[in-house]
Amino acid sequence: MNSKGQSSSIFIIIIPIIIVALAFIYDNAMMVVTTNRYKSVTKDIIKEVLVNSYDDKETIVKDLFEKNKYETEQLSVEYDGTNLKVYNIHSYPSIFGIVFGVKKYRAEVYLSGHLENNEVVIEEVEED
Numbered sequence: 580m581n582s583k584g585q586s587s588s589i590f591i592i593i594i595p596i597i598i599v600a601l602a603f604i605y606d607n608a609m610m611v612v613t614t615n616r617y618k619s620v621t622k623d624i625i626k627e628v629l630v631n632s633y634d635d636k637e638t639i640v641k642d643l644f645e646k647n648k649y650e651t652e653q654l655s656v657e658y659d660g661t662n663l664k665v666y667n668i669h670s671y672p673s674i675f676g677i678v679f680g681v682k683k684y685r686a687e688v689y690l691s692g693h694l695e696n697n698e699v700v701i702e703e704v705e706e707d
Contacts, residue, residue: 602675614686617669620647625692626699664691
């Protein structure tokens with residue numbers, strides 16, 4: 580085989596592998612960015628609700644998620660007088676995951692917040 584034929588065959592084999600790898604990297608980067616953004620919005624919502632002492636905290640949390648265009652079908656809000664726990668799942672479409680059979684990714688957030696010395700303290704809650 581001459582060097583021209585060998586170069587083009589290697590090119591034909593390598594380019595699709597590189598494209599698939601870049602697509603995988605892009606999808607995973609989007610997953611990390613979206614999950615971090617989702618956690619940040621959830622922290623902001625917890626701060627807003629605790630600082631302003633709303634009466635119906637569950638409804639306010641749901642309204643704020645919807646205002647930020649996040650799903651609320653699996654939203655769970657618990658308030659025991661001091662701790663506000665928020666659990667929610669947001670799914671978003673995969674751009675290149677369809678190649679691998681993945682249509683959507685899920686961002687899952689479970690955070691707890693409380694007031695301590697007039698400061699809002701937020702922690703991640705470990706699931707059982």
